[in-house]
Amino acid sequence: MRLWVLIGALAVAINASIAEITRNKNRGRGSMWWGIAKAGEPNNFLPMSPASLHMDPTVYATLRRKQRRLARENPGVLMAVARGANQAIAECQHQFRNRRWNCSTKNFLRGKNLFGRIVDRGCRETAFIYAITSASVTHSIARACSEGSIQSCSCDYTHQSRAPSTTRDWEWGGCSDNIGYGFKFSREFVDTGERGRNLREKMNLHNNEAGRAHVSSEMRQECKCHGMSGSCTVKTCWMRLPNFRVVGDNLKDRFDGASRVMVSNSDRVRGNGNAIVSNSASNSVHGHREGLGRRHRYNFQLKPYNPEHKPPGPKDLVYLEPSPPFCEKNPKLGILGTHGRQCNDTSIGVDGCDLMCCGRGYKTQEVTVVERCACTFHWCCEVKCQLCRIKKTVHTCL
Amino acid sequence: MDKLEVPIFYDDEPDFMEHDYLQDVEYEYEYEDVEKETLFELYQYCLRPTIYDTVLYLLPLFISTIIFRLCAYSQHISHKTFHILSILIGICNIYRYVAECLYTLLILCTISYVTLHIPKKYCKYVGIFLPSLFVITYCEFSMPSIIWHKVRGVVMTVAMKTISVGIDKSDTNNPPNIYAYMGYMFCSVTCLFGPWISYKDYISIRHVTNQDKWWILHIIQYALLSFLFLSISNCWAQWIINDTSWKWLLAYKDALSFRMSHYFISYIASSLLLLGGFPFALSTIVKPLQIELPHSLVHVVICWNVPMHFWLKTYIFRPSIKYLGKFGAVTMTYLTSALLHGLNFQLAAVLLSLGFYTYIEFQLRSLLANIFDACIASKKCIKAKCTHTYNTHNSWWVFLTNVMFSGLSIFHLAYLGLMFDTSELQETGYSYIHTIEKWSQLGFASHWVVFATYCIYFLMR
Numbered sequence: 001m002r003l004w005v006l007i008g009a010l011a012v013a014i015n016a017s018i019a020e021i022t023r024n025k026n027r028g029r030g031s032m033w034w035g036i037a038k039a040g041e042p043n044n045f046l047p048m049s050p051a052s053l054h055m056d057p058t059v060y061a062t063l064r065r066k067q068r069r070l071a072r073e074n075p076g077v078l079m080a081v082a083r084g085a086n087q088a089i090a091e092c093q094h095q096f097r098n099r100r101w102n103c104s105t106k107n108f109l110r111g112k113n114l115f116g117r118i119v120d121r122g123c124r125e126t127a128f129i130y131a132i133t134s135a136s137v138t139h140s141i142a143r144a145c146s147e148g149s150i151q152s153c154s155c156d157y158t159h160q161s162r163a164p165s166t167t168r169d170w171e172w173g174g175c176s177d178n179i180g181y182g183f184k185f186s187r188e189f190v191d192t193g194e195r196g197r198n199l200r201e202k203m204n205l206h207n208n209e210a211g212r213a214h215v216s217s218e219m220r221q222e223c224k225c226h227g228m229s230g231s232c233t234v235k236t237c238w239m240r241l242p243n244f245r246v247v248g249d250n251l252k253d254r255f256d257g258a259s260r261v262m263v264s265n266s267d268r269v270r271g272n273g274n275a276i277v278s279n280s281a282s283n284s285v286h287g288h289r290e291g292l293g294r295r296h297r298y299n300f301q302l303k304p305y306n307p308e309h310k311p312p313g314p315k316d317l318v319y320l321e322p323s324p325p326f327c328e329k330n331p332k333l334g335i336l337g338t339h340g341r342q343c344n345d346t347s348i349g350v351d352g353c354d355l356m357c358c359g360r361g362y363k364t365q366e367v368t369v370v371e372r373c374a375c376t377f378h379w380c381c382e383v384k385c386q387l388c389r390i391k392k393t394v395h396t397c398l
Numbered sequence: 399m400d401k402l403e404v405p406i407f408y409d410d411e412p413d414f415m416e417h418d419y420l421q422d423v424e425y426e427y428e429y430e431d432v433e434k435e436t437l438f439e440l441y442q443y444c445l446r447p448t449i450y451d452t453v454l455y456l457l458p459l460f461i462s463t464i465i466f467r468l469c470a471y472s473q474h475i476s477h478k479t480f481h482i483l484s485i486l487i488g489i490c491n492i493y494r495y496v497a498e499c500l501y502t503l504l505i506l507c508t509i510s511y512v513t514l515h516i517p518k519k520y521c522k523y524v525g526i527f528l529p530s531l532f533v534i535t536y537c538e539f540s541m542p543s544i545i546w547h548k549v550r551g552v553v554m555t556v557a558m559k560t561i562s563v564g565i566d567k568s569d570t571n572n573p574p575n576i577y578a579y580m581g582y583m584f585c586s587v588t589c590l591f592g593p594w595i596s597y598k599d600y601i602s603i604r605h606v607t608n609q610d611k612w613w614i615l616h617i618i619q620y621a622l623l624s625f626l627f628l629s630i631s632n633c634w635a636q637w638i639i640n641d642t643s644w645k646w647l648l649a650y651k652d653a654l655s656f657r658m659s660h661y662f663i664s665y666i667a668s669s670l671l672l673l674g675g676f677p678f679a680l681s682t683i684v685k686p687l688q689i690e691l692p693h694s695l696v697h698v699v700i701c702w703n704v705p706m707h708f709w710l711k712t713y714i715f716r717p718s719i720k721y722l723g724k725f726g727a728v729t730m731t732y733l734t735s736a737l738l739h740g741l742n743f744q745l746a747a748v749l750l751s752l753g754f755y756t757y758i759e760f761q762l763r764s765l766l767a768n769i770f771d772a773c774i775a776s777k778k779c780i781k782a783k784c785t786h787t788y789n790t791h792n793s794w795w796v797f798l799t800n801v802m803f804s805g806l807s808i809f810h811l812a813y814l815g816l817m818f819d820t821s822e823l824q825e826t827g828y829s830y831i832h833t834i835e836k837w838s839q840l841g842f843a844s845h846w847v848v849f850a851t852y853c854i855y856f857l858m859r
């Protein structure tokens with residue numbers, strides 16, 4: 001009897017250590033799926049069939065085993081994830097176009113991280129990257145779901161009352177579950193590999209959750225009253241998936257007010273950020289095994305670094321260490337530096353030449369640019385433009 | 399706990415330094431900003447749920463109206479039974495949709511029926527209005543604002559019915575029997591969305607069947623159009639005019655959305671009228687084209703709600719013109735209208751503004767029409783009997799002037815309608831502050847324009 005227990009314990013220990021080894025080997029692979037953005041033709045996914053995306057070894061190399069399984073079991077999601085990843089990059093670059101760090105991505109190479117080694121640091125920028133990619137996958141999956149391009153996500157047309165509190169509350173007749181599916185899928189797919197064992201993984205998990213929370217909270221119900229002379233006899237409602245730009249803007253705001261954290265042991269129950277998921281019981285992501293342990297993964301409370309600050313909420317971004325300076329080239333961190341970046345000589349913000357060039361000064365050039373101009377509308381329906389050469393003054397950092 | 403100072407590096411990129419990716423950074427991905435919802439999203443998130451919900455919501459009403467029609471056209475049941483059935487169906491509908499005001503309506507009908515039997519010498523003209531005004535005032539102050547805002551239209555229709563019966567009776571001195579009276583009040587076809595129909599119309603549904611054989615096509619046409627208007631109001635208007643547009647365009651959008659919502663309700667009411675067995679002549683409630691491309695504001699007011707206009711003209715304007723004169727009668731009419739709509743500042747402000755606007759526009763345009771001897775008055779010339787020398791067919795400037803006045807009306811309508819937006823207040827009724835705020839955002843432009851118009855009129859007079 002004792003022997004059996006001993007053997008059992010040994011087996012567990014060996015298993016655990018093997019798992020530890022593979023985990024170490026695969027560390028960081030959780031975010032490698034970002035590379036999917038650069039697989040195939042980035043702007044033109046239509047001619048590419050889902051099958052070819054499946055077979056593409058470059059795509060497969062970026063995915064963990066679990067992610068591959070998810071992709072295999074839910075046909076169609078890979079395209080949506082790829083679209084989401086591209087959307088995230090575009091949004092990130094848009095939000096950071098005027099900052100020293102401009103969310104540059106490097107050419108995708110096997111085994112490399114798309115955003116470079118900046119993600120090795122637990123700084124604000126990394127927090128933003130995690131949040132925006134997770135949000136984007138949620139958004140893109142939800143949209144694909146509503147378009148019907150994911151087979152395992154069927155529209156649930158049995159309308160469920162979302163808020164049973166008021167008397168005759170409105171019941172939505174539309175496809176009610178897409179955002180819930182997107183949310184769940186994003187948790188399964190994006191959070192793979194982030195087990196929340198160390199502080200950095202907790203940070204990633206928190207930021208991923210924050211990104212998703214922003215999408216689902218922006219999903220809003222709009223209503224309108226109808227009735228004789230402006231009364232409210234009939235009320236009709238509809239849903240609006242948020243414009244991803246709005247999500248990006250909100251996340252950028254959170255980036256500016258991100259909180260630096262350390263971990264605490266107290267568990268917590270997350271608030272209403274993911275209430276939408278608990279409501280949607282009908283759709284389930286295939287290959288999704290939700291045990292108690294997985295639930296547990298999201299129950300942690302991060303403590304603010306400065307004890308006087310408030311603990312971060314579910315929609316706040318968190319980071320662990322201050323950002324490195326982005327002024328000079330730093331290959332170790334994959335920072336390009338601001339040499340050669342364009343700046344705005346009249347602005348006093350971060351895009352102004354003083355801050356952008358880190359005091360190194362800038363050079364001013366006159367550049368001729370060819371632009372479309374004098375556009376006229378021709379009946380019907382065509383807009384014809386002329387090409388004009390315009391002289392522009394461009395300031396670039398030294 | 400992990401140490402904070404040591405950053406956690408991922409250790410699978412040992413060959414990082416060898417790659418010279420830093421040299422050839424390209425920004426190869428130029429993504430276009432997809433600012434607009436796609437058509438599919440519009441369908442998915444707005445059109446489909448809107449239509450689906452509304453159809454489901456209105457289905458019982460349509461079914462009950464069909465039952466009403468069968469009762470009305472059946473020769474086997476007596477008049478009395480028909481009226482009782484009509485009351486029952488009506489009460490069911492009210493209970494289903496606006497249960498909150500059921501008792502209020504019962505009380506209002508009972509009181510007003512009792513007042514019908516008070517001899518004329520004790521109860522003059524004003525006495526007929528008192529029960530309705532009393533009930534409306536009472537509701538305004540005692541009901542929670544959300545509920546009052548919901549049932550306002552229903553109470554208003556019944557109030558109009560009681561007043562019209564009262565005045566008709568004071569002329570003929572022949573009070574209707576209780577069953578017919580209550581059947582008229584609770585008539586399931588008109589109790590919810592209106593419109594007001596006269597007592598005579600209600601009674602005559604039993605006697606004459608004057609629907610042509612295409613009635614079912616007309617119903618379908620009305621229903622389809624009403625859902626088109628609903629979809630414009632909810633979805634298309636927001637989709638076409640972006641939230642970041644020019645403020646006057648936004649004002650136009652809100653006003654457009656409000657007008658479309660009104661057309662939706664009116665067309666639903668029209669199709670219900672036809673389905674309930676009422677004659678085709680009654681079924682015109684609103685004329686959308688005349689309002690969207692208005693000849694003048696007077697036309698808008700007439701076409702906005704034809705039965706209501708008829709009611710106001712017959713029971714308020716004509717009787718009061720004897721005592722109060724023209725301006726007084728106009729003010730009285732709009733005041734009554736505002737009172738019937740509930741004592742809501744926003745509606746009162748809009749209606750009274752409309753009253754002054756139409757009065758000034760009417761005066762100025764008839765003056766101009768006389769001076770230039772042209773068809774530019776507020777009322778359209780009847781083609782055959784145009785007394786003016788110049789009309790739109792023989793001179794371009796008449797046409798141009800009319801178009802200008804149309805543009806002015808559209809401008810005024812955008813200004814007056816913009817506050818019926820989809821803000822939080824739409825369920826409780828819009829407040830005084832909301833109205834003033836919305837108007838001040840536009841600098842009270844329309845009021846200034848009207849003031850200027852009045853000055854021109856005053857100087858020319």
